[in-house]
Amino acid sequence: MTAAISHQEQAFVHEAFLYRDSEEFVLGLLRFIRAGTEKGEPVFVVLSAEKIARLKDALGEDADHVLFADMAEIGANPARIIAAWREFVDEHGAGGQPIRGIGEPIWAGRSDPELAECHRHESLLNLAFAGTPSFRLLCPYDVSALDSKVVEEAERTHPFVSDVESFRDSGSYRGTDEIAAPFADELGEPPDGAERLIFDADSLAEVRDLVARWAQQAGLGGARVENLVLAVNEIATNSIRHGGGSGALRMWEEEGVLLCQIEDQGRIEVPLAGRLQPVLDEPGGRGLWLANQLCDLVQVRTFADGNVVRIHMAGSR
Numbered sequence: 001m002t003a004a005i006s007h008q009e010q011a012f013v014h015e016a017f018l019y020r021d022s023e024e025f026v027l028g029l030l031r032f033i034r035a036g037t038e039k040g041e042p043v044f045v046v047l048s049a050e051k052i053a054r055l056k057d058a059l060g061e062d063a064d065h066v067l068f069a070d071m072a073e074i075g076a077n078p079a080r081i082i083a084a085w086r087e088f089v090d091e092h093g094a095g096g097q098p099i100r101g102i103g104e105p106i107w108a109g110r111s112d113p114e115l116a117e118c119h120r121h122e123s124l125l126n127l128a129f130a131g132t133p134s135f136r137l138l139c140p141y142d143v144s145a146l147d148s149k150v151v152e153e154a155e156r157t158h159p160f161v162s163d164v165e166s167f168r169d170s171g172s173y174r175g176t177d178e179i180a181a182p183f184a185d186e187l188g189e190p191p192d193g194a195e196r197l198i199f200d201a202d203s204l205a206e207v208r209d210l211v212a213r214w215a216q217q218a219g220l221g222g223a224r225v226e227n228l229v230l231a232v233n234e235i236a237t238n239s240i241r242h243g244g245g246s247g248a249l250r251m252w253e254e255e256g257v258l259l260c261q262i263e264d265q266g267r268i269e270v271p272l273a274g275r276l277q278p279v280l281d282e283p284g285g286r287g288l289w290l291a292n293q294l295c296d297l298v299q300v301r302t303f304a305d306g307n308v309v310r311i312h313m314a315g316s317r
Contacts, residue, residue, distance in 0.1 A: 012129045013136040016158035016170070018143050018151065024164045025051070025140060026058050029102060032138050036100040037065045042092035046071045046084065046103040047140075075105045078114070078121040079292040082128045082275045089132055098134035106154075108145040113297055113312060115150065116185065122157035123179045127271055130176060138162075180271050182302035187310055190261060194252035199236055200245060207236050207249055211260060214251045218258040218315035227294035228313050232260050234287035235309050239264035243307060257296075258313045265306040274300065 017032075019025045029045075033055075036043045044067040045052065052070065056063040067088070075081045085101060093099045106118045122139065129135055141154050155161055155170045162168070195214070199207050211232045215225040232249070239247030243264025250261040274288025288309070291298045297312035 011131045011133055011135070012126070013160060014126055014129075014158050015136070015138045015160040015162055015167070016154040017138050017140045018154075018161065018163045019140055020142075020144050022054070025142070026054065028162075028164050029055055029138075029140070030058055032100065032102065033059065033066060034062065036098070036136075037062060039098070041098045041100055042088075043067065043100045044069070044085075044088045044092075044102075046074055046081070046101070048072060048104070048107065051104070071104060075103070077292055077295065077297050078105050078117045079275050079298055081105060081121055082124065082272070083277055085125070085137070086128065086276060089129065089135060093132065093135060096133035099136075101135070101137045102140065103137065104140045106139075106141065106146065106150060108142065113299060117297060117299060119150075119153050119157055120183065120185075121275075122154070123174065124271060124275065126157075126159065126176055127179055128275070182267065182269065183271070184301060184303050187299060187301055187308060190250045190259070191252055191254075194250045194261075197249045197251075199240075199247055199249060201240050204233060204236060204240075208233055210249065210251060214253075214258060214260075215313070218253055218313070220258065220313060220315055224313060228258070228260065228311070231291040231294045231298075231311060232262065234290050235262045235311070238287040239266065239307075242266045253315070256315055258315055260311040260313075262309045262311075263306060268300060268302045268307050274298065 017028050019028055033043050045055065046069045049070050049072065052068050059066065069084065074084050081103065088101065089099065105121060106115065110118060125137065139158065141151055143151050155172045156174050158170055159173045160167065161170045197206060197210055208229050211229045212225055215228050220228065236247060236249065239262055243266030247262055247264035252259055274292050278286050278289055288298065288300065291311060295311050296314055299310040301308045
C-alpha cells in the first residue's frame with residue numbers, strides 16, 4: 001500500500017476506505033486495526049452488529065484489545081456520532097497518545113435525508129478533530145452496494161481515500177473553510193397540506209399542543225410524543241431568543257415519518273451546534289443537542305433569509 005503522507009506528521013488523518021466485497025472489508029480493517037494494536041494504540045470500532053461479529057471472528061484473540069460499539073445505536077441519528085468520538089479521544093488520546101477509529105455511518109438502505117446528514121457528519125469530523133494529535137479515523141464505504149454519487153461525495157468529505165491496494169490524497173476534498181460556512185443544502189419544500197403555525201413567546205403552549213396532536217395521530221408512543229414535544233419546544237424557544245423573537249412551525253407526515261419544521265430569521269454560525277454536549281457554564285447550544293438526543297433525525301440549514309430546523313420522527317414505534 002502506498003501512502004501520500006506520513007501519518008505521524010498528521011494531526012488528524014480522516015480516510016475513506018473503499019471496499020468491494022466482504023473479503024476486502026475484512027482485509028482492509030484487519031490491516032488498519034493490527035497496525036495500531038501492535039504499537040499499543042487504542043482502537044475504537046463502530047460498525048453494524050453483523051460486521052462487528054465478522055471482524056471479531058477474523059481478529060480472534062486480538063479482538064480483546066479493541067473497543068466496539070454498534071453504529072445502529074450510536075449513529076442512527078448521525079448528529080450523535082461526533083460526541084462518541086470526542087469521548088474516545090478525550091479518554092484514550094490524552095497527551096498525544098496515538099489512537100485509531102473505524103466508523104461506517106453510511107450503508108445501503110439509508111434514506112435520502114439520512115444520507116444527507118451522514119455526509120454532513122463526515123464533513124464536520126474534519127472540523128471537530130482538526131489539530132487532534134495522532135488520531136487516525138477510517139470510514140469504510142461499500143462501493144458495490146452504494147450509489148456512485150454517495151462514493152463521489154465521500155471523496156469530497158475525506159481528505160484521504162484508500163482501498164486494499166493504495167492510499168492517496170483526495171482530489172476533491174472541500175477543505176475546512178468551505179465546511180465551516182453556514183450549511184445551506186436545499187431541503188424539499190413542505191407539501192401544500194402541511195399545517196402552519198406562527199409563534200412567539202406567548203404561544204409556545206400552542207406549539208406544544210400542535211406537536212402533541214400530530215405525534216399522537218402519527219402513532220408515536222407516549223415517551224416519543226413527550227420527546228418530540230420537548231425537542232420542538234426547545235428549538236422554538238431558540239427561535240424566539242436568537243431568531244428574531246418569533247418563528248413558524250410546519251407539521252406534516254411523509255411515508256410514515258412525522259416532520260416538524262421550525263423556521264426563523266436567525267443565523268446558526270457554529271457548524272458543530274448540537275453535535276457536542278454543551279458545557280454547563282456555557283450559554284446556548286442545548287436546544288439542538290437535546291433535539292438530536294431525543295429525535296430520529298434533525299436537519300439544520302441556514303439560508304440567506306434565516307434558519308430551518310427539520311425534525312424527523314418515525315411513527316408507530
